[in-house]
Amino acid sequence: MNNDVFQIKFWGTRGSIPVSGKEFDKYGGNTPCIELRCGMHRLIFDAGSGIREAGLEMLGDGTDHVDLFFSHCHYDHIIGLPFFKPIYNPAIVVNLWSGHMAGRMTTAEMVRQFVSPPYFPVDLGICKARLNFNDFRAGDILTPRPGISIRTFALNHPGGCIGYRIEWAGRSLALVFDIEHQPGVLDETALELMAGADIAVYDSAFTESEMDRYRGFGHSTWEQGVKLAKAAGIGKLILFHHAPSRTDGEMALIERLAQEEFPACFAARDGMVLDI
Ligand SMILES: [Zn+2]
């Protein structure tokens, strides 16, 4: 494989809860999971229901090392973790990272509490992979593998959330979810996170016309994503964290409206792969 490859694959793009049915066939129904290939390195962001299939592919191609970063631990971002088969494989090293609860709960505590009775039939002891737990604080710069630099940001979201900016081989990707914006204000953190990025993945759970009903839920809109994209001078904008009720027809309409404002804009769909 080309050693400079920088690729993003969306395994899950839906917010809140997985959905299925013919009205969701095109954009998909898995909750957040994003895989990055940086040369030979493999990074995963969030363990929503989409991570199940990511794990199956990983076992199929013999991956023996993966870094898994959590934006935060709301259910839609961790529900797939016990179904990520690599954690049961003794030949695999899994590095787990989180920072949204710095000083309140460690990554190890978060994962152990989640994968344990009475919420799950067994505890983490059945995982045979080598699990390395890593804690950081928003603002830290992480270097999980040689040549990969990741800046971390505290996003405006109930309970805290981390936005990541990943730099590899002179290119950059901004992951900006889950985040709520204030009406009429361009969020300073989002702007810094996205500044000049080749691709930004942005929380587009709602539309501006819905936003009044959902203040305080911790999410943003495609309209706000477009404003930030223009102000931050990014290459491509990817709409992400789709509302569970949003059908394929509604998604296609949102995508078209967003493209009228910012042509290099796409709605993420499960299985989509982009070179960065
Ligand atoms: Zn979410």
Ligand SMILES: [Zn+2]
């Ligand atoms: Zn959340």
